[in-house]
Amino acid sequence: MSGFPGFDYRNNALHVESVSLTQIAEEFGTPCYVYSRAALTSAYQEFEDAFAQREHLICYAVKANSNIAILNLLVRLGSGFDIVSGGELQRVIKAGGDPQKTVFSGVGKNADEMRMALAANILCFNVESLAELLLLNQIAGDMNKIAPVSLRVNPDVDAKTHPYISTGLKENKFGVPVEEAERIYQTAQQFPHIRFTGLDCHIGSQLTELGPFKQASEKMINLLAQLQSQGLKIEHLDLGGGLGIRYTDETPPSIKDYVATLCASTSQVTQRILIEPGRAMIGNAGLLLTRTEYLKHTPDRNFAVVDAAMNDLLRPALYGAYHDILPAKKNNTALQTHDYQIVGPICETGDFLGHDRKLNLTHGDLLAVMSAGAYGMSMASNYNTRSRPAEVLVDGDTVYLIRQRETIEQLFATETIVP
Ligand SMILES: *Cc1c(COP(=O)(O)O)cnc(C)c1O
Numbered sequence: 310m311s312g313f314p315g316f317d318y319r320n321n322a323l324h325v326e327s328v329s330l331t332q333i334a335e336e337f338g339t340p341c342y343v344y345s346r347a348a349l350t351s352a353y354q355e356f357e358d359a360f361a362q363r364e365h366l367i368c369y370a371v372k373a374n375s376n377i378a379i380l381n382l383l384v385r386l387g388s389g390f391d392i393v394s395g396g397e398l399q400r401v402i403k404a405g406g407d408p409q410k411t412v413f414s415g416v417g418k419n420a421d422e423m424r425m426a427l428a429a430n431i432l433c434f435n436v437e438s439l440a441e442l443l444l445l446n447q448i449a450g451d452m453n454k455i456a457p458v459s460l461r462v463n464p465d466v467d468a469k470t471h472p473y474i475s476t477g478l479k480e481n482k483f484g485v486p487v488e489e490a491e492r493i494y495q496t497a498q499q500f501p502h503i504r505f506t507g508l509d510c511h512i513g514s515q516l517t518e519l520g521p522f523k524q525a526s527e528k529m530i531n532l533l534a535q536l537q538s539q540g541l542k543i544e545h546l547d548l549g550g551g552l553g554i555r556y557t558d559e560t561p562p563s564i565k566d567y568v569a570t571l572c573a574s575t576s577q578v579t580q581r582i583l584i585e586p587g588r589a590m591i592g593n594a595g596l597l598l599t600r601t602e603y604l605k606h607t608p609d610r611n612f613a614v615v616d617a618a619m620n621d622l623l624r625p626a627l628y629g630a631y632h633d634i635l636p637a638k639k640n641n642t643a644l645q646t647h648d649y650q651i652v653g654p655i656c657e658t659g660d661f662l663g664h665d666r667k668l669n670l671t672h673g674d675l676l677a678v679m680s681a682g683a684y685g686m687s688m689a690s691n692y693n694t695r696s697r698p699a700e701v702l703v704d705g706d707t708v709y710l711i712r713q714r715e716t717i718e719q720l721f722a723t724e725t726i727v728p
Contacts, residue, residue, distance in 0.1 A: 311635055312555075313593050313679055315345035321639040323677055327706040330598055330637040334675050337699050337710060339600040340617035342686050344711075346382060346704040348594035349682075352564065353386045356586065359568035364581040366432075368412050370550050371397040373587030373683040374595070376700055378711035380404035383590075389432070391550070391585035395422035398429060408432070412547065412583065414461070414511070416441075416482055423448045423456075433457040435509050435547065437484055439493055442503060449502035458497075459507030459547055462490045464528040468513030468521045468551065471628050477512025477525060484510065487532055494541055505541060507583070508533055511549025514588060517561040519570045522548070526574035533578060546575060547583035554592040556680045557631050564589060588683040595682025597622050597698070598637070599662075601674045602654070611647040613670055618653025619660040620692040622678060622685050626659040634663045637675035644669035651676070655693050686712075691720055 311317055315326060322329045325345050333343055356367050368389040371380065375397060380390070381404040389410030390401045401411055408429040413422075416437045423445055426434065436442050436458050449456040463484030468475045476483045485493060490508075497503050512525050526548055533543060548571055553561035562570070568584075575582060599617035606612075624630035634651055649670065651663040662678050670676075689697045696715035701708050 311679070313348075314351065315348035315594065316596065316677075316679070318639055323635060323637045323639070325596070325703040328703050328708055330675055330677060333701060333703075333708060334598060334600065334637070336708065337701055338714065339598055339675070340621050340698040341598045341714075342595055342681065342698055342700040343598050343677075344379065344591075344595040344682060344700070344702045346702055349379070349382060349591060350386065352590050352594065353383065353388060355564040356568065356584070356590070357387070359565045360572070360582070363572050366410060366545075366581060366583045368410065368547075368583055368585045369590055370585045370587030371400060372687055374591045374685070375400050375687050376711055377404040378702055378709070379591065380406060389583075391587075395425045398422075398426055398431070402429065412459070412509075412585070414585070418445075420444065420448055424452065427452055427454050427456060431457075433459045433506050433545075435459050435461045435507075437461045439485070439496065442493065442497055442500065446497075446500040446502045455502050455504050457506045458503050459509045459545070460485060460490055460493060460505070461509050461511070462487050462529070462532060464510050464512060464525040466512050466521050466525045466528070468516050469518060470513045470515050470553070473628055474514040475512075476514075477510060477521075487528060490532055491535060491539065494536055495539070505543060507545040507547055508536070508543055509547030509549065509583070511585060512551060514551050515553040516551045517553040517559050519562050519567065522551070522567065523570055523574050526571055530575055530578060533580070543580060545581040545583050546578065547585065548575075550585040550587050550589075552586055552589040554588055554680060554683075557633055561589075590683075592683035593680050595680075595685060597678040597681040597685060599676050599678060601670055601672060601676065604670060604672060606647075611649050613649045613651050613668070613676075615651060615653060615662065615676060617662065617678065617698070618655040618693070618695065619657065620655060620690045620695050621653075621698050622662060622681055623688045623690070624684060625662055626657070627688075632663060632681060633679040634666050634668070635677045635679060636668060636670070637677060642669070644671055655695075691715075694720055696720060
């Protein structure tokens with residue numbers, strides 16, 4: 310057992326649904342992102358089922374994994390979307406997504422992005438400052454439109470996660486302080502091209518406890534009551550994303566318990582609940598498949614140099630994140646087990662995928678870097694002029710190529726030599 314649903318050993322060979330990683334590597338090469346349709350579908354369904362008793366909209370956070378095949382599967386399941394750029398809006402539209410189920414988050418939306426989103430008639434703008442509200446009012450006025458707005462407040466709750474992915478503390482750049490929300494709503498009564506439709510927050514990512522979600526929801530409910538007593542009508546309450554997943558030995562709450570907590574903390578209000586899950590939807594539905602190029606034994610360390618690197622999967626280098634690394638073929642007992650440093654070919658000491666992994670390896674062995682479905686490919690770069698990996702989606706015994714591996718020519722196709 311790999312411990313990740315959709316990913317299992319059969320006769321000692323790691324399979325995604327019914328297809329072995331060996332077969333995928335032969336057909337599509339490495340490095341390659343591999344996703345399970347069943348794993349994605351089951352995560353989405355778990356969210357839906359947990360919300361059965363409550364009016365709700367699931368707005369998948371596109372930045373976690375923005376491949377249009379993935380977005381399209383979510384469209385077909387009924388999902389809405391949380392976008393953070395005009396580019397993501399175009400992806401959602403290309404994938405067949407409904408702008409009326411799309412919310413637009415982010416601290417730095419520019420005028421072009423606002424125009425694009427207004428023209429598409431999105432569900433709402435999650436506005437993060439008074440300055441942004443002023444610009445949105447002006448642009449909506451130019452277009453003779455009324456912008457639907459939800460104010461993102463910063464509830465000042467400690468998400469107890471990595472500082473780079475904590476967003477709901479008062480020192481973070483996100484949202485407006487709870488104490489200022491009322492004043493902003495009041496000020497904006499005079500903005501003719503703004504209509505407040507919601508209230509929202511997002512306190513961070515990879516949360517493994519329910520407490521912070523509960524605290525944030527309660528602060529939101531209090532604020533909502535205060536705004537309503539001022540005569541404001543609000544149609545939805547957006548509680549953001551952030552539910553964590555198991556990378557190794559974390560014990561995050563189940564999707565069911567998480568949603569139950571949100572519903573319980575907001576039971577005294579009737580507004581529709583929106584959530585914006587990213588990682589919990591797709592994180593454990595994907596892996597990064599890589600091949601061992603060289604084994605290098607020094608007096609201090611045993612290195613396995615693999616063909617995937619920090620440009621393909623940045624999380625270990627960026628956050629010191631841990632991903633399980635599993636052999637595509639298990640129990641090669643003829644080989645000696647070592648504590649391997651799993652490193653890529655990039656010229657940075659931070660270029661590693663895992664430290665001290667007990668593996669028995671030989672040249673050419675395939676490895677699966679698990680839980681790489683979220684913030685994997687979407688954060689990939691071309692550093693060291695490396696083409697980004699291919700992406701494939703497994704559905705039962707069928708494998709679909711959902712993104713071709715980039716060619717080197719594509720990498721410099723937009724560059725020009727001066728005369
Ligand atoms: C990143 C982000 C999300 C998704 O967070 P996850 O931890 O992946 O669920 C949701 N909402 C906003 C505003 C975000 O920035």
